Amino acid sequence: MSPTRENFFSKSLTVMPFRLKRNLVLITAGILFTSILETGTMGIIAVFVSAISDPDIVMRSPKLASVLQQIPGELFNSPKNTLLTLAGAASALLLLKNLCSAGVTYAYSRLACKLDTHFGDLLMKNYLCHDYEWHVGHHSADLVTAGTWRRFMSVVWYMGMLAVNDIMLVVMLGLALLYAAPLVTLVAIVTFGLLAGSIFLLLRPRVDKEARTAASSEQRVNKQTSDITQGIKDILISSKQNYFFEQYQKDVTRAANAQARILLLTRIPSWAFETVGFMLLCLAVAGTLAMNENVSSSVISGKLAMLGVVAWRAIPAFNRIVNSLTTLRDNLPKADAVLDAILAMPDSTFSAEEATPLPLKKGITIAGLDFRYGTADSNALHSVNVSIEAGTTVGLVGRSGSGKSTLADLVIGLLSPTAGSISIDGQPLTPQLRNNWIASVGYVGQTPFFTDGSILENVTFGVPADRIDKGHLLHCCKMAALDSLIEQLPGGMEQPLGERAGKLSGGQRQRVAIARALYRNPQLLILDEATSALDQQSENTIKNTVKNLAGSLTMLIIAHRLSTVEQCDKVVWLEGGRIVMDGTPAEVLPHYRASLGAENDLPDSSGDR
Ligand SMILES: Nc1ncnc2c1ncn2[C@@H]1O[C@H](COP(=O)(O)OP(=O)(O)OP(=O)(O)O)[C@@H](O)[C@H]1O
Ligand SMILES: [Mg+2]
Structure with missing residues (x-):
């Protein structure tokens, strides 16, 4: 289902902080004030332009004369003074209106930027x-997509505010003109209203469709880019460059074509308004001529001036309204996807403080x-039942x-x-206990992650430089058989390891990951195929470490x-x-070996990647 504007704006208000909502109200008030000011300015400019061709026109108009006669002094007592006063007032009001417009535009541009940052923060936190x-159930590229799409949230809000701005201006101009020249205004409002409405209704489904195509294609492009960058080695080995490139190219082209069609669709309103606007002006001149056969040329040029001034402001405003609404709809599917990702935010939040590790004194019980x-x-x-006594391996x-x-x-x-x-020492592992428990666990997985940093940064992993315990770090590197590697590296512990530690071998990476797990001083150390890529000597060093740590540390070792x-x-x-058997190695391993048959003591399953 395509997202609706109303839905989007009301949904995003629920995740907008109070200060931004307050800014929004203030900006709306600013927009209203500026539209009133602009309407007044346009009125005076229209009167001024008419007065240039016929200075007496002001006093001949009963409506204007009744207003101006109220003003004391000599400002309007002669045609010359009237002209000068109108010129001064129009200039002053134009300056003030433009200053206000600049202020309001700056305010809503800033609000759009603040929304961008706010929604970006929410997204990353989420x-x-x-x-x-x-x-494990989501593609990592979804975050990249949402991260780059978050700017569409502010684009939609910006376009929304721009549309409100112009709608208010058109309404104010319309009201003022209705008072001054009801017939022409009514014809103009009805014609432009019908034109704007039908253009918008005609374009809307097309823009919606193209916008959805562009959004879904871009999402797939991001996933493909992520797959290609992460799987480049396998792609090269299997010579599948062409396959991956074709997939990627298909979606890039689809997204680009949809975007090109959207660009065309958004230009249509301005062409239509320009044409109809000019035709309307011609019709008004023809109508004035037809109705007033003996009318002097100065009166015609006066009316023309009024129409011209109104057209000067109203046509671009109509144009911008349709443009903003069309651009808004173009960006709506992406902005809505980001908003939905934000709304799916879990209740929990992460703490800036480090969790206090939970001691493990008795052991871990896994039941049913x-x-x-x-x-x-x-x-x-x-139905897994296992007990892991504290201090055992x-x-x-x-x-x-x-x-x-x-x-x-x-x-x-x-x-x-x-x-x-x-249960940990008899306490169920609840979500409340989880953070403290995780802080007690050292874990080396089958595919450890490495930042594009040094051994020091990858072992201490997220500990600020001024809080690193150098002595403990060296000790952990030694226990993980990393000391000789550090000596060989020209930059030692601070030598950059490249993207995903690509400059290290599989076994060296495993040792860095083991040192990282040890650096946390864990209560429980989990090694999941953590030594599968190590040579015998390095594995012996790690085994000695494990042996020396036995008793002070509880360990769970997964190995083929x-x-x-x-x-x-x-x-x-x-x-x-299911658990087939548990007991001492002497009890279990012979049966397990027998079950494996010829595959006895399997070689590495997760070597160098
Ligand atoms: N994210 C996931 N979504 C759905 N199923 C999964 C997911 N991860 C693992 N599985 C399935 O759960 C089962 C157990 O997987 P697990 O990774 O725990 O096996 P393993 O014993 O560690 O294997 P290996 O020795 O190959 O590492 C497998 O059948 C696997 O397909
Ligand atoms: Mg596994």
């Missing part, structure tokens, strides 16, 4: 507040746990897709169980390489989301 489950991903039609985990084994990483994400608190429970979990206190074997 993205950061969503839980992990939401993120079921889990299903939002988009899946079956459970990823079924638990190995998690199972074939690919058996649910190991999912279970780790549930233990961390990134995912919430569909049924059953997870069984030698990695041989020294654990306990091994849990998962298959198809």
Whole structure:
């Protein structure tokens, strides 16, 4: 369904802070005042232009004369004085009107910019507040799209305010003219009103359709750009450049064509108004001539001057109204998509303060746990019961897709169980406890993320420079077998590692990720295939670290390489989301090995990416 203007504006008011709403009211009052001032100015200019050709015209007009006779002094006592007074008043009012217009335009342009920043902040906050489950169900390019589209929110508001500005001006001019020249005004209002209305109604569905096409094509282009940049290695290896380029090009062309048609559609009103406006002027002259056969040329030029002045202001205003409303509709689908993303904001918010880590004294109990991903039609985990005693090391084994990483994400608190429970020292892992618990967990995933920074920045990860504990950092790098790498790098710990740490090998990246997990001084350390890409020597160093940390730290180690979990206190074997067996490595591993048959002690599954 296409979004409606009314819907959009009322929806965005619900997420607008009070100070911006107040600005909006003040600006509307400013627009009203400026339109009244402009109408007065136009009236005086029209009278002045008529008086140039016939200075007596002012006093011959009963309406004007009755008003001007009230003014004392010599301002209007002679044609010359009348002309000079009108010239002075018109200039002064024009200056004042333009100053007010500049002020109001600046105010609503600034408001549009403030809206842009405000909605941008809301959007980013919203993205950061969503839980992990939401993120796994959404494409990351959606944020990029929404981030670049947020400016359309301010464009729509700006166009809305511009339209209000011109509508008020046209109404005021119309009211003033109705008083001065009712017949001509009525004809003009009816003609232009009908013309503006029919142009708008004719263009609206076309603009809506093209705008939706442009918006959805641009969204797909962003997704394709994100896929291409992230998957360039695989694209090159499989020689699929042409396939990805064609997909991308198809949508870029569709978006560009739609945008070109919108540009044409938005120009149509000005051509129509120009033509009809001039025709109307000719008709008015012909009508005046027909009705007043003996009328002097000065009277005709006086009426013409009035019509000219009105046309000078009213035609562009009509034109701008239709243009602003059409541009508004062009941007509405994008702005509405951003607004919907903002409105889907979760209730929770993130704190600027770091959460206090939760100590783990007794252990973690997982009871009757079921889990299903939002988009899946079956459970990823079924009735899982596991206890992890504090200070022990638990190995998690199972074939690919058996649910190991999912279970780790549930233990961390990134995912919430569909049924059953997870308790930390007997306390259920509720959303209230989650932040403190996450602060206690060190985690190395199968595809760790790296910023475009140094080892120092990637290990301390988000800790401000003045709060980095250098001694602890060096110690963690040593435990993660990173010390020799740091010595080799010309810039040492501060050497930039490139985008996604691209200048490091897969094993080196894993070690940086392990050092990062250790730097947090975690209560629970989760290593999900964290050493799969390491050589034997590096893995031995990490194993020694793990051994030395045993007792002071609780660990959950997921590995396909069984030698990695041989020294654990306990091994849990998962298959198809269910626990097959748990016990000491000596009890479980022989059965697991037997079940694997020839695939015994699988090689790395997640090496260098
Ligand atoms: N975001 C998701 N949405 C839907 N299903 C998912 C999602 N992530 C994982 N799954 C499914 O959940 C099941 C368990 O996946 P999980 O990643 O936990 O397996 P795993 O044991 O860690 O495998 P591997 O050893 O290959 O890493 C799989 O069947 C997988 O397809
Ligand atoms: Mg996994």
